[in-house]
Amino acid sequence: LYRAGITGIGVALPEKRLTNHDLEKMVDTSDEWIVTRTGIRERRIVTDGERTSDLATRAAERALLDAGVAAEQLDMIIVASVTPDLTFPPTACLVQERIGASKAACFDLEATCSGFVYGVSVAAQFIMTGAYQKVLVIGAETLSTITDYTDRNTCVLFGDGAGAAVIERVPEEFGILSFELGADGSGAELLKREHTAAIEMNGREVFKFATRTMGEAAKRVMNKAGWESQDVNLLVPHQANVRIIEEARRRTGLKEEQVYVNIHKYGNTSSATIPIALREALDEGRLKTGDRVVLVAFGGGMTWAAMALVW
Numbered sequence: 001l002y003r004a005g006i007t008g009i010g011v012a013l014p015e016k017r018l019t020n021h022d023l024e025k026m027v028d029t030s031d032e033w034i035v036t037r038t039g040i041r042e043r044r045i046v047t048d049g050e051r052t053s054d055l056a057t058r059a060a061e062r063a064l065l066d067a068g069v070a071a072e073q074l075d076m077i078i079v080a081s082v083t084p085d086l087t088f089p090p091t092a093c094l095v096q097e098r099i100g101a102s103k104a105a106c107f108d109l110e111a112t113c114s115g116f117v118y119g120v121s122v123a124a125q126f127i128m129t130g131a132y133q134k135v136l137v138i139g140a141e142t143l144s145t146i147t148d149y150t151d152r153n154t155c156v157l158f159g160d161g162a163g164a165a166v167i168e169r170v171p172e173e174f175g176i177l178s179f180e181l182g183a184d185g186s187g188a189e190l191l192k193r194e195h196t197a198a199i200e201m202n203g204r205e206v207f208k209f210a211t212r213t214m215g216e217a218a219k220r221v222m223n224k225a226g227w228e229s230q231d232v233n234l235l236v237p238h239q240a241n242v243r244i245i246e247e248a249r250r251r252t253g254l255k256e257e258q259v260y261v262n263i264h265k266y267g268n269t270s271s272a273t274i275p276i277a278l279r280e281a282l283d284e285g286r287l288k289t290g291d292r293v294v295l296v297a298f299g300g301g302m303t304w305a306a307m308a309l310v311w
């Protein structure tokens with residue numbers, strides 16, 4: 001088997017910021033409550049009918065540029081999203097047309113907030129076997145379009161954004177060493193959206209599931225990679241709540257400086273949080289070639305996914 005890794009990352013975020021102070025005018029909440037309970041200060045929100053495929057396309061173009069890969073070279077595009085433009089065709093096909101990836105196979109993958117790590121894991125199998133050479137995985141969401149802005153329990157949490165990653169064959173000393181994908185359908189009622197309705201959530205139960213599974217899954221992929229907690233350069237968790245991240249960190253035995261957090265700027269953008277965090281960690285010099293990185297996510301389903309890779 002060949003080794004698969006992430007060779008380029010691109011991000012797209014809407015311009016408009018929705019701050020906690022804006023939300024104070026919309027529902028009975030306060031900046032203080034939101035910051036202490038979630039860590040979120042503002043989130044980005046689409047305007048002028050901007051759709052998931054618009055964000056996905058911009059992120060895709062930037063990821064391709066970052067990797068030095070031309071759209072025509074792509075063998076496959078996977079879009080992970082709970083907010084596709086349409087029920088069908090897949091958002092991946094809309095992106096394909098707009099970037100000109102004419103020979104790419106295209107499909108959407110729905111694994112809620114775990115979708116990006118699920119997508120990278122799927123892409124990696126094609127690269128590892130040599131079946132495909134270049135795959136684009138995109139996590140893209142316009143959660144604001146399915147959020148009830150009269151429900152303070154949920155509307156303070158979510159934001160819009162997209163992140164894309166190019167997956168290719170990499171030298172033996174780099175790339176994905178281990179991954180774990182999981183699901184527990186008995187929790188399907190805890191976090192859901194019925195057709196045309198808004199997100200519904202049992203916050204407390206989701207919180208409990210998240211802290212338990214993120215910590216345990218991260219530890220298992222570290223073990224499989226042969227890493228102790230001090231070997232990890234950066235844990236990049238799904239950004240849903242800073243208290244969930246803190247609890248997962250504690251359970252994996254990592255120090256605060258080993259964990260990347262940017263939830264204060266974007267809130268929970270579901271499948272987009274991890275690629276957005278990776279891009280910012282790279283830009284800030286927190287993530288460098290050769291670093292040992294752990295990704296871990298959870299989401300509705302319930303689902304979870306984790307991965308250990310050398311950057």
Ligand code: ACO
Binds near residue numbers: 203298
């Ligand atoms: N402002 C003010 N008060 C609020 C707000 C708000 N925005 N939201 C809830 N409250 C109130 C509640 O009504 C409750 O009041 P009550 O005691 O009178 O009933 C009180 O605050 C405390 O509520 P708790 O649920 O105990 O608050 P908690 O500290 O658990 O935080 C939160 C709630 C932030 C939702 C937390 O449970 C959480 O983050 N859960 C996980 C949610 C999550 O990550 N969901 C996304 C998953 S990813 C995906 O697939 C999209």
